[in-house]
Amino acid sequence: MTPDLECSALTKRFDQSLAVDDVSFSVPPGSFFSILGPSGCGKTTIMRMIAGFLPPTSGDIRIKGKSVLDVPPNKRPVNMVFQHLALFPMMNIADNIGYGLRRKGMAKTEITRKVGEVLDRIGLPDIANRKVDELSGGQKQRVAIARCMVLEPDVLLLDEPLGALDLKLREHMKIELKALQAAFDTTFVYITHDQSEALVMSDQIAVMNAGRFEQIGTAQELYYRPDTAFVAGFVGDSNRWAGKVETVEGGTLALRTDGGLLMRATAHDRTLATGDRAEIFVRPEAIRLARSDADLAHFDNRLSGQVTSLLFNGAASRILVQSTQGGPEIEVTLPQSGEFSDVGRGDAVHIGWSGDQSNCFALDGAA
Template sequence: MSQPPDLECRALSKRYDDFFAVKEVDFEVPSGSFFSILGPSGCGKTTLLRMIAGFQMPSSGDLLIKGRSMLDVPPNRRPVSMVFQHLALFPMMSIGDNVGFGLRQRGVNKPDIRRQVERVLERVGLGGVASRPVDSLSGGQKQRVAIARCMVLEPSVLLLDEPLGALDLKLREHMKIELKRLQSEFNTTFVYITHDQSEALVMSDQIAVMNKGRFEQVGAARDLYYQPATAFVAGFVGEANRYTARVEAANGGLLHLVTSQGVSLRGIDAGDGLAVGDHADVFVRPETVRLSRKEEDLAEFGNAGGGRVESVLFNGANSQLILRDAAQGGEISVALPQTGAFRDLGKGEMVYFGWEPDQTRCYRKAGG
């Protein structure tokens, strides 16, 4: 008989009068996986996490951990621990006392607490520092103490509420890798909420993109990025050029569209069954657009045009060009190739661009 998932939500909802903070959310988190809930502020992800922790009760639906419903289980009896955004470490306590706090609450004897605290501190790379004051640590070390304090309790599920939000950029980038390493080290199920897509894409085995209390799509990072199921996911995950267009012809999923500026495009139906006359939201990733100084080089592309350089946004390997499209007058963002062939482009210079139809994803426009 197969083991139940570590966490399962069935039509879980949280309602405040006529407003649904979370509405009929269904998902499973397999044992030992890193599951992220990604969405903008106010989408319901913190409410969902608090229901899993037991701090809020759902209005309807069910929530199971290892096959057992948690609806009648208080927070302190659920097999979960939680890392908060601001960590909530006790500044007057030593590192060891912080990590062992939950064990003391459970009545574990002092020798066992000392042994378990040392063991978990070793696993997070902080061996031998139990007696030091917690305020002597760096931001990244405090993150590891907060995780150690949870992991010493051996939870079935570790909940993480935007724990990297207060860190500076360099430390946040380091801790993304460190968190993934720790999750693999402990082989514990992590449920992580964030509004930062980079955090979710780098660390997660599965990601749920949440919007207005619902899950828009659940999948691996590559699926969400390259095959977004909805216009919201296409616009929220990664960068994209966006157009509004009308379908002029449809043939086996291949579409001919005309934008609101009168520019002809060719793209693919992302699954909405678009037909002639429908209005669509159209997305093109900057890195799928090719550049040339010669217009004829891009003649075979399904979509092509020319524009003048508005600005160069230098960001190392992620540098971009902003072009003013000569045909439509609007801007188009293009990832700057790392070959060096275009690094000398200056403002006002003319350059040609093009991309294939299968890189143009089209979704039915809401209300269209």
């Protein structure tokens, strides 16, 4: 099957700065693909090259198998939704959505029909005559998407479109966007620095750092099986310790942390050897709480400590535990029921986790 979008060896330089470094990826038809990364990593540059606003220094961009490098932005079969939606306040909603169709010279009756159809598909059939300032933030977001989708693009590009919304509306719009993408059955390419947006909505996610893709995979693959230390640290929350590898046996290693703790973990970097510097990452939800060390005998990593803080966030509440053996505080997901549902600051606890639930990578910059 021909991908809706395919970028090959895409590179962009600005003078001496390398913004995008030899990036290749493809997006299957009808899928939701996100590029996730910190500010300045190059994700917006990629999107602007796809849209035609920036020429690549080298590489190719193909939409439905055809190169678009020589196609101007207004002729490419893509549309773009920006963070600032740029709806026209002097026009009603029908005129906003039909603006691109009028620019194409379409007949008025056909424009009315198409605008009506797309309003039905975004679930707002009765707002055609309303003004932009009469809409809620979520409604404006759907209208901005409708204005793009009425032109029937092969690919819709979304440049952090939820960034200007308040937290509760952003959470709602994650679900809305995924539902709209499925309703239109159009390929969405979405860029964001917000991992929650990417994890919730995407079929595939590319994690980007310093101009390159660190890993492309599903949300589950990135979260549970990161390929690099950057992905392990950037996607989701993790406790992390740096130290020196003491032993390596098969796919398991023992690492002595800089604070003196001995930990066992899966060696995702199979080049790690005794004496190497490395980092261990452990998810807060992978750590179990107990009242005694004996209750954790089946775990190969066990520590005792004291609760220093309760981080209440409903079902996602966590505690911070200071180990009696020292080192940084350890973040642990708090069970919602049972003997630890009322745990408080100063309580003595034991914690444990399995080595196969830890990720270990060579420490960046290590010899």
